[in-house]
Amino acid sequence: MLAASGVSGFLQLSVSGIALGALYGLVALGFVIVLASSGVLNLMHGGFVLLGAYLVYNAHNTWGLPFPIAVLVAAAMCAAVGVLLEGLVVRRLGSHAHLAGLLVTLGLLYVTEPLVTAIWGYDQLNLGDPWALNTIALGDVRLTERDIAVISITAAVFAGFFALFRFSELGVAMRAAASDREAAFAQGISPRVVMGVAWGVAGVVGTLAGLLLATAAGGGVRPELAQVGLAALPAIILGGLDSPIGAVVGGLVMGLAQQYAAGYAPDWLGQGFSEVMPYLVMTLLLLLRPHGLFGTKAVRRA
Amino acid sequence: MAATAARLPADYQRGLTLCRGLIQRLALGVFLVAIIAVPLNLTNAFWLSILNIAGVFAVGTIGMNLLSGYAGQISIGHAFFLSVGAYTAIALGGNHGWPLALWLPASALAGAVVGGIVGPLALRLRGPYLVIVSLGLVFTGIYIFKNWRSVSGGPGGVAVDLPLTLGPVDFNQIEIGNTMYRRDQSLAVLVWAVVAVALLVVRNVARSRSGRAMQAVRDNELAAELVGVSLMGAKVAAFVVSGALAAVSGALYATLVQFVSPEAFGLSLSVQFVTFAVVGGLAATWGPVLGALVVGLIPQMVDRYAESIPFVEGGAGSSGVGLTVAEFSHLAYGGLLVIFLMTEPAGLVALGRRAARLVRRTSHRHTTKVHEPSGGTS
Numbered sequence: 001m002l003a004a005s006g007v008s009g010f011l012q013l014s015v016s017g018i019a020l021g022a023l024y025g026l027v028a029l030g031f032v033i034v035l036a037s038s039g040v041l042n043l044m045h046g047g048f049v050l051l052g053a054y055l056v057y058n059a060h061n062t063w064g065l066p067f068p069i070a071v072l073v074a075a076a077m078c079a080a081v082g083v084l085l086e087g088l089v090v091r092r093l094g095s096h097a098h099l100a101g102l103l104v105t106l107g108l109l110y111v112t113e114p115l116v117t118a119i120w121g122y123d124q125l126n127l128g129d130p131w132a133l134n135t136i137a138l139g140d141v142r143l144t145e146r147d148i149a150v151i152s153i154t155a156a157v158f159a160g161f162f163a164l165f166r167f168s169e170l171g172v173a174m175r176a177a178a179s180d181r182e183a184a185f186a187q188g189i190s191p192r193v194v195m196g197v198a199w200g201v202a203g204v205v206g207t208l209a210g211l212l213l214a215t216a217a218g219g220g221v222r223p224e225l226a227q228v229g230l231a232a233l234p235a236i237i238l239g240g241l242d243s244p245i246g247a248v249v250g251g252l253v254m255g256l257a258q259q260y261a262a263g264y265a266p267d268w269l270g271q272g273f274s275e276v277m278p279y280l281v282m283t284l285l286l287l288l289r290p291h292g293l294f295g296t297k298a299v300r301r302a
Numbered sequence: 303m304a305a306t307a308a309r310l311p312a313d314y315q316r317g318l319t320l321c322r323g324l325i326q327r328l329a330l331g332v333f334l335v336a337i338i339a340v341p342l343n344l345t346n347a348f349w350l351s352i353l354n355i356a357g358v359f360a361v362g363t364i365g366m367n368l369l370s371g372y373a374g375q376i377s378i379g380h381a382f383f384l385s386v387g388a389y390t391a392i393a394l395g396g397n398h399g400w401p402l403a404l405w406l407p408a409s410a411l412a413g414a415v416v417g418g419i420v421g422p423l424a425l426r427l428r429g430p431y432l433v434i435v436s437l438g439l440v441f442t443g444i445y446i447f448k449n450w451r452s453v454s455g456g457p458g459g460v461a462v463d464l465p466l467t468l469g470p471v472d473f474n475q476i477e478i479g480n481t482m483y484r485r486d487q488s489l490a491v492l493v494w495a496v497v498a499v500a501l502l503v504v505r506n507v508a509r510s511r512s513g514r515a516m517q518a519v520r521d522n523e524l525a526a527e528l529v530g531v532s533l534m535g536a537k538v539a540a541f542v543v544s545g546a547l548a549a550v551s552g553a554l555y556a557t558l559v560q561f562v563s564p565e566a567f568g569l570s571l572s573v574q575f576v577t578f579a580v581v582g583g584l585a586a587t588w589g590p591v592l593g594a595l596v597v598g599l600i601p602q603m604v605d606r607y608a609e610s611i612p613f614v615e616g617g618a619g620s621s622g623v624g625l626t627v628a629e630f631s632h633l634a635y636g637g638l639l640v641i642f643l644m645t646e647p648a649g650l651v652a653l654g655r656r657a658a659r660l661v662r663r664t665s666h667r668h669t670t671k672v673h674e675p676s677g678g679t680s
Contacts, residue, residue: 093644103580107635107639114636115633272449276438282435
């Protein structure tokens, strides 16, 4: 699909790799937020990606809201779903929530997929996003408007997230909960608030990731988006399970690795090699550095 | 039941014996007779298909139960081990014509070897890490088998026709006296005989030294290590046995459905096994069989009664309205997983025990005035 010859081919692959990696990073951020604050690997995050994309579609195309407002409405709805699920399901699992939480969120993901297809059907839907596939030439490298939108929106989300995480009182509470849950709660930080907020933020981040994934060429809003969401999981391993910065870096590395594999892998590696590339990178890293590039060792021991 | 064990933690003593008391021994005898008697006397194709697929899934779930229930390792890579078994059987039994007595053990061996390779990863990777790596196994497996065309037939899949003769018995067509039995009847005998062997294997592993080591690792790794349990040994053993059983399940699955494609061994197959294991009851001998029988019933029932279930589409839907049988089953599996983990994490087996205790207690109250033994904890 991509002509990979010479320097311009390399740059072209790099640009699409960064766009893909930014999305992986965005999805990974949602996993990391919940994992760091509650210790649960929330597989339902794939469901947030799926649900978010469909809610944006619904708000924009069915209710006729302008696109930016539709995104806000969808993000708010998805956040509400996240807060509700945390309060009604995950919190009730009690103290042994780590593994049970993982299985419960897997169950929730498998409930979400058929519900979404029951409401919106199996067909690919056109999101009606404002970013056309017009290309802008920068020297030999061609950028689509959509790539630029993806990269700039993800950068803005990350900047906003890190500002909140660093400077707001809630962000400090969440970081405290992430670094030592017991100690933070003993200091009067409310676990309910922290976890509720984490799930809500995951819903918002998932919605954004879902709608951007749905704008990919030949993509559209479709039931497979949940699986695409799970493809970001190797990125969080690369970055370390509890590190938001790691999510970004891990996502970018995986996106680049996948695009370079798509461009340069020899034919004998067969079909679909680029899609398993992130898992191969992940396995290699795990053998060398089990707690990821940015993670703390404690996560592994817990 | 065992009143003598009132003082001891019941589970340890219970774990050491193969069968407790006469009733269990009788039940085991009945089960062994039923393996042959039920399929050969059941002629309804619908119920036989349920019996067959539930048996195939039970074998894999028994393996998953050893890994997750006894050794405490959560994996969603089970589908990968099934595909290893299925394609080993297809390569050796189908392409090279090996007999049943060779291709089935060879599948088990292949699963065990792959389990032995994956197992050591569990030593370094816990909880979420292990789950993500196991997810990677599933996607890598699909990639490998899609491209390994000589065995798998590529993405389009391959028809499966394996030799099923064992000594004088042909499991395509069992013949007793002058009576010929159908393929689904004959296969059910083979499948449930394998279930019995799998149950025996896991029951024996669980009560052996290495099985108790697995349970110690599950409950507290640090404490287990301190009393001399090798974490590596226990985890790898769990992966080896569970991998072998999953592979056998995959080989039988290919035999039963007679057509497999690499995509069939995707994440949803793994989720299915997780659901069977949790709903049936983790760390309980009969839990997997119960889970596979009860939960495995769902897609078949939905398929049969599609017209009378709301939101389910009967045939292949092009309009995109309503759920397919597969989608409805996903909904049911996911829902059951959530409901059971929230309300009865010990599964159907625990529900059954609770019901039995309730019945016993009420009948006690009616017949005698003897007071309840206090140990109502198990």
